[in-house]
Amino acid sequence: MDGFVMTIRAAAAQWSFSVIADLYGFFRRARTILFTALFGVLVLAAVAAAALWGVNAARNRTIAALMNNHDVKVATDSAPRVIFARAYFFMTHSRLDDAQVMVSMLDIRGSKRLRADLHYDMANARLKRAFDMIGEGKIDAAGALVGLAREDYRESLRLDPDDWNARFNFDVASRLVREYPTFTQTPDARRRGARPLWTDLPSIPRGEP
């Protein structure tokens, strides 16, 4: 029995040694290819990293230009932070409708954090405009703007409930307009469910005799 076990053990040792030896032998023969491949892969990775660096540096230059009040055109499929900067440029230059387009763009592709911040900025821009309008005596238009601003603050708080600045400014906006419980509202988009399969045709006969 002992002899049998020892034979097995010796065979296992022999086998594992031969596997290791084979592996080592393979490594020795393949060294040239392995070292060349390693070098090639590392060079490619380094070039890719440098390219990404260049791309992001170019994006930062666009953002810097926008922050310095240069009206740089930005494609709607640009990087999220570039879109943010473009929207902020519109907000600070009293072009709220253009800014809203960019906000909607960012909603499609931006991160939660970025979207929360942009909705907050959009609400701030609207609220500031509303303050200006109140100063000019345009109370009704200001009321509509405050309503939109409150919606943006709410969206910002939905995305990031812990944003204390959004809470504060939501409070400021809310005190400008008295709010009442509404009885008829457009149905909530989240509750609407699937679209009906059949369209409602007004001329379907009711089957009366």
Place this chain on the structure above:
Amino acid sequence: MRWAAFGLMLFAGTLTTADAQVRSVKLVTPERLFGYFVGDVLRSEVDVAVDKGTVLNRASVPAPGDLDYWLELVDSHVEETAGDDTKLYRISLAYQNFYLALDARPLNIPGFTLSFTSSHGATSVQVPAWSFLISPLREILPAAKAAGADYMQPDVKPPYYNLLRERIATFALFAAALIAFGILAYHLALWPFGARAKRPFTEAARRIRKMLGAREDELAYRDALLALHRAVDATAGHVVFAEDLPQFLDAAPMFSRWKEEFNLFFQSSRQTFFADNIAAARADLSPDELCRFSDRLAAAERAAP
């Protein structure tokens, strides 16, 4: 979270059939029910234990959306755990409030009705309402300021892309590539390791290729033979003649596969240097063959441990 006592045993009056299909209902609200501000999210859980075979009607669970002009249900999901003869439904709800508070006051989170179906018919269970205290965020009458914007918190400035990660990755990868090139160059005895002594055949193969590629004449062939001789000498550590070949191959077993070629090489070497008959030497071992032979020796040298 705490067990709300009023949530217990509510089903007793609502059951319509003789045997209980719903065993217990527990409402778990946040431990602290005061000191909340506008925008806070409050989470509650409803645990319902039912008999096996009783199924919750999923449509009776509130769906996310507005509940009131100031209250939103932002998340609701149901977890189901099966026991031996019971089933536990855990309904997790998250409410977010947008209430403009001028003073601390209680706010009501509305209750709802859950419906269950089983082979005995339908049963419904009322989940009770609960309330919490909201606190104001600002004073009622702030000090007068020049412009409306002065009452507001500042904007978030557009963020830039942080280039640090790319910068580190680029430098690190280039450094790694440089090291990899160093290893490769050392292995192939390329510049700047060309002069190292341990790869005489690799060096010789490179020189022979260059010599024979540049010129076709007999002098080049002679130089090439000489270069290979030097490589053999350098590997052995002393001058090797034809009769020393067996000892050399014993000392350097990685070349023993090319015994035949070595014999040919020494034969043509003798023709060249002692008989001065380079034409005959080239017939024995053509320049192409010599070139290939030296390449193979170089490869064997590199593959050796």
